[in-house]
Amino acid sequence: MSLIDHNALIGPYPFRRLPDPTPQRLIAEMDRLGIERAWVGHVPSIFYRDVAAGNDELFAALAPHRVRLLPVPAVHPAFPGWPREIARARAEGCPAVRSYPSHYGFAASESAARELAAACADSGLELVLTVRLEDERQRHWLDTAAELIGADVRALVRAHPEVRLLVTAADRALVEEVHFGATPEEAARIRWDVSWIWGPPEDHLAQLFRTVGRERFVLGTHFPFRLPESALAKLELS
Amino acid sequence: MNRAAPAPLVDVHVHFLHDRCGRTDWETLNARRLAVGERIGITLHVGSILGSFGHTSPTYFPSPDDVTYGNEAMRAIEAAQAQRVRGYTTVNPNFTEHAVREIGIGADHGLTGIKLAASRRAGDPLLDPVCVLAAEHGVPVLHHVWQHRRGEVAGQEISDALDLTELAARHPGARFILAHIGGGGDWTHSLRALMDVPNVYVDLSGSGVDRGMLELCLECVGAERLLWGTDLTMDTGLAKLRALDAMGLPAEGLAAIRWKNAARIFRLSAAVFAAATQDLRPKT
Numbered sequence: 191m192s193l194i195d196h197n198a199l200i201g202p203y204p205f206r207r208l209p210d211p212t213p214q215r216l217i218a219e220m221d222r223l224g225i226e227r228a229w230v231g232h233v234p235s236i237f238y239r240d241v242a243a244g245n246d247e248l249f250a251a252l253a254p255h256r257v258r259l260l261p262v263p264a265v266h267p268a269f270p271g272w273p274r275e276i277a278r279a280r281a282e283g284c285p286a287v288r289s290y291p292s293h294y295g296f297a298a299s300e301s302a303a304r305e306l307a308a309a310c311a312d313s314g315l316e317l318v319l320t321v322r323l324e325d326e327r328q329r330h331w332l333d334t335a336a337e338l339i340g341a342d343v344r345a346l347v348r349a350h351p352e353v354r355l356l357v358t359a360a361d362r363a364l365v366e367e368v369h370f371g372a373t374p375e376e377a378a379r380i381r382w383d384v385s386w387i388w389g390p391p392e393d394h395l396a397q398l399f400r401t402v403g404r405e406r407f408v409l410g411t412h413f414p415f416r417l418p419e420s421a422l423a424k425l426e427l428s
Numbered sequence: 429m430n431r432a433a434p435a436p437l438v439d440v441h442v443h444f445l446h447d448r449c450g451r452t453d454w455e456t457l458n459a460r461r462l463a464v465g466e467r468i469g470i471t472l473h474v475g476s477i478l479g480s481f482g483h484t485s486p487t488y489f490p491s492p493d494d495v496t497y498g499n500e501a502m503r504a505i506e507a508a509q510a511q512r513v514r515g516y517t518t519v520n521p522n523f524t525e526h527a528v529r530e531i532g533i534g535a536d537h538g539l540t541g542i543k544l545a546a547s548r549r550a551g552d553p554l555l556d557p558v559c560v561l562a563a564e565h566g567v568p569v570l571h572h573v574w575q576h577r578r579g580e581v582a583g584q585e586i587s588d589a590l591d592l593t594e595l596a597a598r599h600p601g602a603r604f605i606l607a608h609i610g611g612g613g614d615w616t617h618s619l620r621a622l623m624d625v626p627n628v629y630v631d632l633s634g635s636g637v638d639r640g641m642l643e644l645c646l647e648c649v650g651a652e653r654l655l656w657g658t659d660l661t662m663d664t665g666l667a668k669l670r671a672l673d674a675m676g677l678p679a680e681g682l683a684a685i686r687w688k689n690a691a692r693i694f695r696l697s698a699a700v701f702a703a704a705t706q707d708l709r710p711k712t
Contacts, residue, residue: 389662389663
């Protein structure tokens, strides 16, 4: 079976050293773990004001590796020129775009978010959201962006009837809150990665497979923040 | 997965449940831990029970009655699973006489280690009688730690590595285990604090699987003071085990982390590991 990592990133992080967060290292890890392809975002784009410049860096870094590493550029829907980033993502054949409401300073319920959802739906791009980058208990004192909460996800999935969401780094409680706080039609447009869900003995992932449905979950390693072995280990043990 | 244990493996941070924890699935969870342990290749689980885990007194401030019941339950599990389970004796140092008595009862049953939760800050003198007994019995103290204490949190009187080093300095004859380096908080703070503290070991357990953590553990503490463990998430323990394998450590370093350090500080007999060691022998 061909494995696809739906939640990988490259690039340095301002608050902690991430060992070798490069495309080359990502590919080496994928080879080691039997992962065929990865959807790849760009860590600095989370912190740049001008996200387009970050996307330039992402496309350039992944250019030699496009067969296996699919760029997932970032979009800041409250910053000038953002529709061009949507158009570029579509032209480049990207499967999705990423956005970070807390880091970019817009509310998931406001008009900018609705416009982003509509643009993604119209372009056939999945919208990738990130609940957290790191455990909140270890975050740097300057790293104050709020974690995504269930209300944010619900607002975005309701923002457009055809928007599709991939929510990464969510835990069991958030998945359940959103899944059962959505209509079946809305829930069917949300996928979740497994990077932050507990395995055995509490078996949160196995429980979610039973209650939410295995088909709603995708492999996500959260590289370069987390050991990529972790996502595979919990799938294996669940 | 390679189901056969390639070498002994000791999980130094395990929790079991009992019938008064308020969970109807307690037996299932205990059994699940042991079953997953077999898949991972765990030779020995060293576990504790923190009172009633919040059911009749707070997890991190367990009442004396709950501590006693939890320790009795832990010894019952140890007796029933003698080949693969050892138990810490849990104490709440705010109840000094009770804590001393519990350690004495534990010693009557072959004390393996002492578990301190977050009932009293690690540097507090109330912990001294517990540590004196740990040194006398030659067993380690596993201390719950919040990696870098930057304030108070609800439900715990948290300690960090600096608090633990203060205690360790007062008791150079005792060995301490800083709990779950991946269990929440800034692990870089803990590891830098422990660089020159030879009687504090680090357990690798916790749900945190940050890249860079294992490298810094080796840089700051070294393989000779690292202990493998899982705590509440066995999948993350397996991930760290595989990451250690992939790092290309010398075989002796890997063996130290997997089991030899634990065998030394818990004074585990060779018989505990005989079966696992036999697995390494060439099949004829």
